Amino acid sequence: MHAIHWPEGYVPGFTDNFCSNEVIVAGLTAAEVWPFLATPSHWPTYYANSANVRFHGGGPVLAAGDRFYFETFGFPVEAQCNEFVPPADGQPGRVAWHGWAGEPGADDRLDVHHAWLVEDLSGGRVRIFTQETQQGRPAAELARAKPNPMINGHQDWLDGLVAATRQAKGS
Template identity: 75%
Template structure:
């Protein structure tokens, strides 16, 4: 049985303005190969060109831990973020990483709130499953949802593809 994302109240898919879900299953890699590249935001721009200017606050990092505040730019948005879940894969338990991200002033039409979650799990036969899902709230999320093709689906697929390629090249 494959695992699922754990959603916080207010961010359950189907209850927000936009939802993106991307998944890959790859042979020859493990969760242990993927995890260090994912949990360390400074690595993101090396394999995902849509992520730039990553930095931590409060002398945290380099790996994301629960409660850590960090910043990065993606899809043209300056995203303030806080890590909500960071559990490394171990044994039969999947790796879980999630953050709440936001851009724009609260209460304005430019406000965007997201919950971006990752699940990295080993499967039988020497395969790894990487699932990334994001729910988004606010007018910018509604605009993204109406855009075809969906830039979130395509962008997150690029992130997954880059992550897999980076892990395979190590």
């Protein structure tokens, strides 16, 4: 199975917060899942913790370099897509963005790298894997929270993504 590509400054273990979630499900393909992840306007339809998605040019499907905005976990997030590779025969789909909230240097500044892999596995299964690292005081506070809101929120995102794909497929 494949792994996330981490940019400098966002490697897990060297950040203020890290979360990792994964599902492996049968009966879906990476190609079927991909449009629901690659099109941010779809997110609020299956993930209640995202809202008010809009692009600053580009869209509606993400592309490397695209700037976009959405709200999640109570944060207004500006983001830039820094990796976008649709799934292809034998290769996972990869999408990642750098997101930020607050002014640089401010006490409430939050910087994140959120990455996803969507890959076909043997036996008609798909793996949907997401990890996020975070820097800043809000990230450190989230890391101490029990239950962990990032782990739980991202699990909701994964579960919603699978449900939306199944519904669209009619299964």
